[in-house]
Amino acid sequence: MPTFQNPTADAAEASEALRGLAHATRTFENPADTYTVLGDLLAGVRSLRQVLDQLATAHSTNQVRAYDDAGNQGVGASHAFTAAAELRQAAALLDGMHDQVDAAMGASGRIAWRPAPSDSVPARRVGIVFLQGQDADEVLAIIDRDGTDAAIEHLAGFDMGEETTQAALVNGYVYDTIPAGPLDRTTTAGIYTLTYNHDHGHVSLLRTHPETREPDAGAPATRTAPSHPQPRRQVPVVEDEDDWFAPSQSSSVSRGRAL
Numbered sequence: 001m002p003t004f005q006n007p008t009a010d011a012a013e014a015s016e017a018l019r020g021l022a023h024a025t026r027t028f029e030n031p032a033d034t035y036t037v038l039g040d041l042l043a044g045v046r047s048l049r050q051v052l053d054q055l056a057t058a059h060s061t062n063q064v065r066a067y068d069d070a071g072n073q074g075v076g077a078s079h080a081f082t083a084a085a086e087l088r089q090a091a092a093l094l095d096g097m098h099d100q101v102d103a104a105m106g107a108s109g110r111i112a113w114r115p116a117p118s119d120s121v122p123a124r125r126v127g128i129v130f131l132q133g134q135d136a137d138e139v140l141a142i143i144d145r146d147g148t149d150a151a152i153e154h155l156a157g158f159d160m161g162e163e164t165t166q167a168a169l170v171n172g173y174v175y176d177t178i179p180a181g182p183l184d185r186t187t188t189a190g191i192y193t194l195t196y197n198h199d200h201g202h203v204s205l206l207r208t209h210p211e212t213r214e215p216d217a218g219a220p221a222t223r224t225a226p227s228h229p230q231p232r233r234q235v236p237v238v239e240d241e242d243d244w245f246a247p248s249q250s251s252s253v254s255r256g257r258a259l
Contacts, residue, residue, distance in 0.1 A: 021037075126165050174209060193207075
């Protein structure tokens with residue numbers, strides 16, 4: 001805290017505060033904060049100019065007490081005179097600096113800062129496969145025995161690439177958030193996200209789909225997973241044999257269908 005009486009102590013504190021400010025202003029999370037900093041700096045420049053004037057006065061009014069190391073008063077007085085002149089010149093230069101900072105603050109105050117643009121588009125996910133009952137039991141066994149990465153690798157065999165993506169878009173199995181219930185477990189490996197639930201006996205695999213194109217006219221809108229998903233159910237088949245999003249009726253995991 002400033003003493004307002006001890007110049008050496010207050011000068012040391014001002015130096016430390018400026019050192020801290022130099023460190024803190026390396027980055028600005030909110031550029032609107034620059035206006036406040038400029039205002040405080042402007043006040044600081046005014047105070048600094050006053051300090052320089054007062055330092056110059058202290059040198060000039062105490063010339064009779066100025067000596068050099070050899071005890072020569074004339075040489076000491078000359079040094080005091082030179083120091084006072086240089087300090088007054090520095091104070092005059094600060095007038096221009098004050099005007100420049102004041103102009104910068106005025107321009108900064110007219111800026112309406114907006115949030116930083118996002119560098120990435122939030123990725124959506126397309127449903128690859130959903131299994132339940134006996135079809136899911138085999139995959140749940142893989143998870144217990146070999147881990148989730150092995151289960152993801154196994155279920156990735158249902159991913160037919162663009163064919164799967166287009167089928168998901170047609171049927172509306174594209175999600176802004178992961179469709180998982182509060183008791184489901186979720187894990188991600190690369191572009192795939194696995195959700196599973198031992199108690200309810202189901203597993204599903206989704207793939208990242210970063211494109212942001214609008215759905216075709218008449219196509220179902222992109223889904224947002226509800227906070228409390230409804231129980232899973234079978235969905236109508238679009239084509240007799242090529243619908244990868246209808247749950248399998250077989251007991252073989254190899255015949256599972258996507259969401």
